[in-house]
Amino acid sequence: MTTKHQGSCLCGEVSFEIQGEAIRFRHCHCKRCRKSTGTGHASNLLIKSEGITWIKGVDNQGAYTVPESKHFTRHFCTTCGSPLPSEIESMGAVLIPAGLLDTEPVMQPQSRIFQNSRASWSCYGDGLPCFDEYPD
Ligand SMILES: [Zn+2]
Numbered sequence: 001m002t003t004k005h006q007g008s009c010l011c012g013e014v015s016f017e018i019q020g021e022a023i024r025f026r027h028c029h030c031k032r033c034r035k036s037t038g039t040g041h042a043s044n045l046l047i048k049s050e051g052i053t054w055i056k057g058v059d060n061q062g063a064y065t066v067p068e069s070k071h072f073t074r075h076f077c078t079t080c081g082s083p084l085p086s087e088i089e090s091m092g093a094v095l096i097p098a099g100l101l102d103t104e105p106v107m108q109p110q111s112r113i114f115q116n117s118r119a120s121w122s123c124y125g126d127g128l129p130c131f132d133e134y135p136d
C-alpha cells in the first residue's frame with residue numbers, strides 16, 4: 001500500500017521523497033495561493049508529517065509567513081524560488097505542491113476550493129466539486 005514519490009524544485013538543489021497515502025489533493029483558488037504561485041490556483045497534496053523525507057537541500061530553504069495568517073507559510077528554494085513542501089504543525093501534516101513531484105501521484109485532485117476568490121480566467125469546468133471555502 002505504500003507508494004513512494006520523489007519531488008524536487010526547479011533547480012534541483014532541494015529534493016525529497018514522500019510515502020504513504022495522501023490525505024487529500026485539492027486545487028486551491030484562494031488569493032494567497034494565486035499570489036504565491038503566480039498562477040490561477042495551487043494544486044496541493046496533503047500528507048502526514050512522517051511521510052516526508054528530505055533528500056537534500058534542507059538548508060537551502062526560505063520561508064515567508066503571511067502576517068495575518070496562522071497557517072499560510074510559503075517555503076521556497078532560495079536558489080530558484082520554487083515553492084516547497086510546508087509543514088502544518090497544528091495538523092501534523094505537510095502540504096506538498098503537486099507540481100514538484102517527479103512521478104505521477106496515485107491520487108487525482110478531489111475538489112476545487114475557494115471558488116469565491118477564483119480569478120475569472122482560471123481553469124475550470126472539469127466536473128470536480130467546487131467549494132467557496134473549505135468543505136465541511
Ligand atoms: Zn531550487
Ligand SMILES: [Zn+2]
Nearest residue numbers: 028029030033
Ligand atoms: Zn489557497
